[in-house]
Amino acid sequence: MKSRTHFLIAFCSAMAVTLVAVSDMGRTSPGTLATVHLREPDLAGRNDCSACHGGLFEDMRAACLECHADIGAQLEGASGLHGTLEARAEQCGLCHSEHHGAAAPLVQRQSFALAGTNKVEDFDHASIGWVMDGAHLELQCRECHANADVAVLQKGAKRYLGLERDCASCHEDVHEGRFTASCASCHGQSTWDGLHSEGHERFLALVGGHGGLDCRECHGESDAHALEIVGGAGTRPAARACVDCHDSPHRAPFVAGVAEQVGQAPGQACLTCHAAEHDTFHHVELLRMTPAQHAASGFALAEPHDQVKCVDCHALEPRDFAARYPGRSADRCSACHEDVHAGQFATGPFSQGDCLACHERTHFDPPAFDVEEHARAALPLEGAHLELECSACHERASAAEARVFHGTPSDCEGCHRDVHDGAFEPFVTALAPVEHGECARCHDAERFAHAEQGFDHERFTGFAIAGAHAQSECQACHPAAEAADEDGRRFGRVREHFGAFQGCVTCHADPHAGRFDDPGLPARVEGRADCARCHVESSFRAMARPFDHGFWTDFYLYDEHQTACSACHRPLPGRDERGRTLALADGAGCGDCHEDPHGGQFAEEGAADCQRCHDDEYQDFLAFDHERDARFALGEAHAGLECAACHASERREGLALVRYRPLGIECADCHGTHAEVLLRKKPRR
Numbered sequence: 205m206k207s208r209t210h211f212l213i214a215f216c217s218a219m220a221v222t223l224v225a226v227s228d229m230g231r232t233s234p235g236t237l238a239t240v241h242l243r244e245p246d247l248a249g250r251n252d253c254s255a256c257h258g259g260l261f262e263d264m265r266a267a268c269l270e271c272h273a274d275i276g277a278q279l280e281g282a283s284g285l286h287g288t289l290e291a292r293a294e295q296c297g298l299c300h301s302e303h304h305g306a307a308a309p310l311v312q313r314q315s316f317a318l319a320g321t322n323k324v325e326d327f328d329h330a331s332i333g334w335v336m337d338g339a340h341l342e343l344q345c346r347e348c349h350a351n352a353d354v355a356v357l358q359k360g361a362k363r364y365l366g367l368e369r370d371c372a373s374c375h376e377d378v379h380e381g382r383f384t385a386s387c388a389s390c391h392g393q394s395t396w397d398g399l400h401s402e403g404h405e406r407f408l409a410l411v412g413g414h415g416g417l418d419c420r421e422c423h424g425e426s427d428a429h430a431l432e433i434v435g436g437a438g439t440r441p442a443a444r445a446c447v448d449c450h451d452s453p454h455r456a457p458f459v460a461g462v463a464e465q466v467g468q469a470p471g472q473a474c475l476t477c478h479a480a481e482h483d484t485f486h487h488v489e490l491l492r493m494t495p496a497q498h499a500a501s502g503f504a505l506a507e508p509h510d511q512v513k514c515v516d517c518h519a520l521e522p523r524d525f526a527a528r529y530p531g532r533s534a535d536r537c538s539a540c541h542e543d544v545h546a547g548q549f550a551t552g553p554f555s556q557g558d559c560l561a562c563h564e565r566t567h568f569d570p571p572a573f574d575v576e577e578h579a580r581a582a583l584p585l586e587g588a589h590l591e592l593e594c595s596a597c598h599e600r601a602s603a604a605e606a607r608v609f610h611g612t613p614s615d616c617e618g619c620h621r622d623v624h625d626g627a628f629e630p631f632v633t634a635l636a637p638v639e640h641g642e643c644a645r646c647h648d649a650e651r652f653a654h655a656e657q658g659f660d661h662e663r664f665t666g667f668a669i670a671g672a673h674a675q676s677e678c679q680a681c682h683p684a685a686e687a688a689d690e691d692g693r694r695f696g697r698v699r700e701h702f703g704a705f706q707g708c709v710t711c712h713a714d715p716h717a718g719r720f721d722d723p724g725l726p727a728r729v730e731g732r733a734d735c736a737r738c739h740v741e742s743s744f745r746a747m748a749r750p751f752d753h754g755f756w757t758d759f760y761l762y763d764e765h766q767t768a769c770s771a772c773h774r775p776l777p778g779r780d781e782r783g784r785t786l787a788l789a790d791g792a793g794c795g796d797c798h799e800d801p802h803g804g805q806f807a808e809e810g811a812a813d814c815q816r817c818h819d820d821e822y823q824d825f826l827a828f829d830h831e832r833d834a835r836f837a838l839g840e841a842h843a844g845l846e847c848a849a850c851h852a853s854e855r856r857e858g859l860a861l862v863r864y865r866p867l868g869i870e871c872a873d874c875h876g877t878h879a880e881v882l883l884r885k886k887p888r889r
Contacts, residue, residue: 671741
């Protein structure tokens with residue numbers, strides 16, 4: 205109980221000392237306040253820190269705004285300089301640092317730098333919603349902000365706040381309040397002279413022919429639309445229509461028809477075709493007229509007239525309106541169009557009527573000359589010919605000459621090049637002619653790719669299609685090109701993809717990488733060459749005869765090696781780049797497949813030659829002559845010993861083996877010296 209009492213006394217004493225220290229520390233000012241704060245009685249006292257720094261439940265920002273209500277209004281309305289500073293405006297002391305002495309200013313270059321302006325005089329007023337331009341840019345800050353350069357403001361004075369954006373707040377209103385429009389509606393910031401018309405585009409854009417006019421040319425002093433009237437406080441006149449200033453040369457029905465389409469009064473419908481940007485009514489190329497509006501003139505702009513420029517039918521000269529727009533019938537093609545066929549249809553079965561005999565009323569292309577009509581010509585249109593444009597077969601001899609229709613060839617060779625380069629000519633000379641040319645012997649009019657079924661490949665190429673070849677698509681040997689050539693051919697030629705014909709390897713990659721083409725191996729077997737020496741056409745997996753491994757690879761399969769191929773040629777997960785499904789053997793040496801039971805004792809240059817000691821059939825017995833093959837001749841004394849007497853078994857790196865190398869060949873290496881032998885003998889009892 206006594207120890208608990210002592211603990212409470214010590215704890216309370218420590219807390220009291222801490223409170224005294226904190227209280228004393230909080231009341232110690234880090235420096236003298238600036239003059240504008242120092243002169244305030246509520247801020248100058250020793251114990252009044254909370255007035256700026258906030259009390260127990262108040263922060264510095266709230267404390268500052270108690271005196272600076274105008275700044276609070278900016279922050280609340282997101283207006284003015286402080287209202288645009290976002291997070292920085294929350295930290296008053298960041299820009300307005302205190303306790304640096306009475307002479308230290310609270311607004312200085314650092315304040316503006318933190319607000320995004322390195323120099324006070326370069327402050328961009330657009331950031332607070334007022335774009336300053338022209339003559340205003342030449343002013344010093346103090347010319348608008350009288351206290352801009354004052355070091356210490358008088359109580360209640362403002363340095364930058366308090367100004368209005370209204371021009372009249374700084375400039376005298378020479379109109380004495382007669383105009384309700386703002387000064388900026390007519391005047392710029394550079395000079396009071398040189399009026400402009402801001403917002404005039406609501407009634408008429410001052411561009412084109414209207415752009416260079418002086419205001420008084422349309423708004424005279426005694427005019428009903430004078431500036432004093434349209435800008436004044438009284439009743440303003442209604443906006444004027446185009447015909448109030450300009451005479452119209454158009455017929456009344458045309459004007460009325462256009463006005464009805466756009467839902468405007470006839471007097472204002474001019475803007476439908478004549479934009480305000482035009483500086484004259486005579487520039488036909490600037491007109492904007494829809495086909496429906498043009499139809500109001502009595503000439504409907506159907507195809508292809510809807511694609512024709514106005515100037516193509518209405519020449520720029522003469523400038524007389526009636527001469528430029530004489531009025532024409534849409535059915536009189538010859539009034540504007542010449543005979544582009546140069547009289548080819550002046551006679552014959554297609555000579556009846558003018559252009560409308562073969563063409564529609566509304567367009568020349570495509571013509572009304574249809575498939576049934578073409579059947580009366582030398583070549584009826586069938587298959588792919590139905591998809592062609594007329595110009596594909598009926599060309600011009602030159603750009604200046606008419607397109608040829610009479611005399612166009614009707615056989616395939618007349619239009620199509622022989623994409624086979626004459627390869628089949630020797631085979632067709634003895635055959636009966638075919639209507640529309642030799643191409644039709646194998647191809648139809650639908651597509652050249654539709655070759656006749658049952659094509660006799662051996663007859664026309666000398667290469668018989670049998671076995672697996674007969675089961676393959678043509679594209680297997682004639683792969684199609686990604687894009688058609690100039691003749692439209694995509695069907696590939698063998699020589700283009702595989703080169704000159706050289707047997708199987710022309711198309712098939714040699715999976716053996718030339719191993720069976722060595723000079724010592726036969727090039728032909730029973731009259732069969734290339735891959736056919738071993739394989740048949742039905743499948744590469746099928747062999748013409750059993751494979752003689754020793755003959756073709758010089759590696760004879762004895763005893764244990766007479767096993768499945770996959771034992772040495774492991775199966776691959778898929779075909780490799782050469783088409784193999786079985787991997788190559790790891791090698792022809794014993795060590796390539798078998799672990800060395802001698803642990804490398806007989807290895808030379810990193811590999812062991814098993815046949816040095818074992819016979820050719822790789823049997824598990826030695827063919828080793830100790831007198832000849834070793835450094836140590838056995839002689840009579842050692843010849844009768846078992847091998848294990850000298851070559852003991854041991855383990856190396858986890859492998860059980862018989863030690864052959866290294867062994868000493870001196871007597872003492874096995875028997876020791878005479879002294880060592882005596883020491884090993886046991887004493888007699």
